[in-house]
Amino acid sequence: MAIFYTPDILQNPYLPEEESAHCVRVLRLGDGADIELIDGKGHFFRARIVQAHPKHCQVEILETTEDHSAPCFAHIAVAPTKNPDRIEWFVEKATEVGIGGFAFIHSRYSERKNLKLERMDKIVVAAMKQSMKAIKPVLQDLTDFRKLVVQPFEGQKYICHCNPGKKPLLNNVCRPGTPVLVLIGPEGDFSPEEVTLAMDNGFKPVSLGDTRLRTETAAFVVAHIVQLKNMQE
Amino acid sequence: MAIFYTPDILQNPYLPEEESAHCVRVLRLGDGADIELIDGKGHFFRARIVQAHPKHCQVEILETTEDHSAPCFAHIAVAPTKNPDRIEWFVEKATEVGIGGFAFIHSRYSERKNLKLERMDKIVVAAMKQSMKAIKPVLQDLTDFRKLVVQPFEGQKYICHCNPGKKPLLNNVCRPGTPVLVLIGPEGDFSPEEVTLAMDNGFKPVSLGDTRLRTETAAFVVAHIVQLKNMQE
Structure with a gap:
């Protein structure tokens, strides 16, 4: 129908x-x-x-x-990709598997400084219809990284970056039952200063494994890990 | 470089x-x-x-x-989607996160009866370069469903379909350390006869949760679950 x-x-x-x-x-x-x-x-x-x-x-x-499905706890903050198709793909797929909110960030090495939020909104609505979801994820327009990391957020906070250093796997540290906000680095990654600023504001560095993922793949994989952690039979 | x-x-x-x-x-x-x-x-x-x-x-x-990264145990058999972009997206993303092999199936309600295997091969190679992988996943050309389900496979075998009935979550039953072959239904799903034939050949029905996923999203989500199960710090 x-x-x-x-x-x-x-x-x-x-x-x-x-x-x-x-x-x-x-x-x-x-x-x-x-x-x-x-x-x-x-x-x-x-x-x-x-x-x-x-x-x-x-x-x-x-x-x-x-809608009695489990709440979606993942909130992903990600920089728009150089090729807009890629971030749009992420928005569609994450809505399908289930996500609480999207935030778009403008960081030092972001490849793209603009975003068509209305287009993102349409993609979200189409994916909601496709996957029969009655709760719409929150969409936050392009926000400066330094503003985003100091926004209040009640829940777990993580940052994914490729700078050196040992990081635990998100899949091992993420806990079910509370909201999770994850910052995903742009194609040029976060700057060391940005990583420090995020850590000073309670974001813990995590790894997604030893493979090198594109920005939009990392963002989707994170949304899926959070959904899996909260999935019940 | x-x-x-x-x-x-x-x-x-x-x-x-x-x-x-x-x-x-x-x-x-x-x-x-x-x-x-x-x-x-x-x-x-x-x-x-x-x-x-x-x-x-x-x-x-x-x-x-x-290449000393962990072996990729996921083998996904999926019908080509009506819109070829969608299955190509899956091939790219699954190669990025890590997959052992792709097989393409021709089933009763498949929307598309042909496949450009050479194009899939190029997408795989591009994604391997992008994600720095030295092992190429196996690509099996379009194969009739009835032939594919009787092929020998040493490992766990599952089928994802939307027909009614209680199914355990793949994330709960999939075990690490051995290859996993998963059949993903086409946009029109598997026919009840195909599900029975698969079960007669050792494929166990599994669920991916209570959300309705597109074919290519289901395929990717399965590849990612198998990778997560086998990921070590």
Whole structure:
């Protein structure tokens, strides 16, 4: 069944303009058709089209279900990659496996100093629909590294960098049950000063193993490790 | 330093034609320049260019190092996705995190019945260079599902499918230290008959959690779980 993203549906029984167009113009659904909705705040809805307007499609909610899947504890802060496809891929895949939030960082050796947050938002919503998730991960726009590391965060804090030194495996030290914020270095890695600043603010250096991973692969692998730690049968 | 893939370098001290062109024409490296080589069979080499020929670049090996990283136990059999980018992405990422082999399957509900194996091979080699891996994963061309499940395989065998029934989490049942072959269903999933045939041939059904993953995401997540199980500090 077709699924639509309707963040305000509990206040306002209309699909947003873009979703209305997709529903009525593209999928040609008409009055009386049953559809599914997610609000990004933890609710699934079964709904029926009352008036199939291509800009303001009105619906009636038939049934509300809460998302009972385990909470997503991973929060990943990563620099946008030189090739935007790569970071977009990470955003799609991490949303699919489950993530609590994305933050984008501007650090000293970042290859890219800008980010299309709206595009990231669309990728997140598409991946939520694909993987049937009713809770939307938080998206934080490009933030200076020095500001990001001093933001309050209740939970475990780690930093992935390639500078020398012995680091424990994230998979061995990450604990289930609490949020985890992980900083992922850009293609040019974090500077030694940035690593020191992060450590001074409670971030512990961790390793992802002895393989050299691309920025977006490291970011995804971290999100997956945190999900695995919190997965129950 | 520039790195080149030279599968026959121990027998033949020349870069292959394509690598010669890249080395001499694109990177404009000349006689006496130092380069790195991998042979895909477990060796890294430091080498020097003896004759910078754009088709048959001759080199002298200065130093040979063996790849001492942990063996990659994951073998993933997956149907090519409708959109080839998606399966290519999986091949790149799995090579980066480490994988023993890829097999491509043609199953009843496969969306795509063909595969450009040569293109997959190039993606594997590029990802090996990127992530500094000297052992090349095995690539098995498109094989009928019924043939693949009866192939001999020494190790653990699992199947991921979305048909109903309680399945343990792969992350809970997968054991370290032995090869693992995992069958990943196509976008249209395996048919019930295919699942039965696999189980009759020793494949145990497993789950990846309660999220709905795309084919290529499931394949990658499985490769990563097997790597994590075998990772040591």
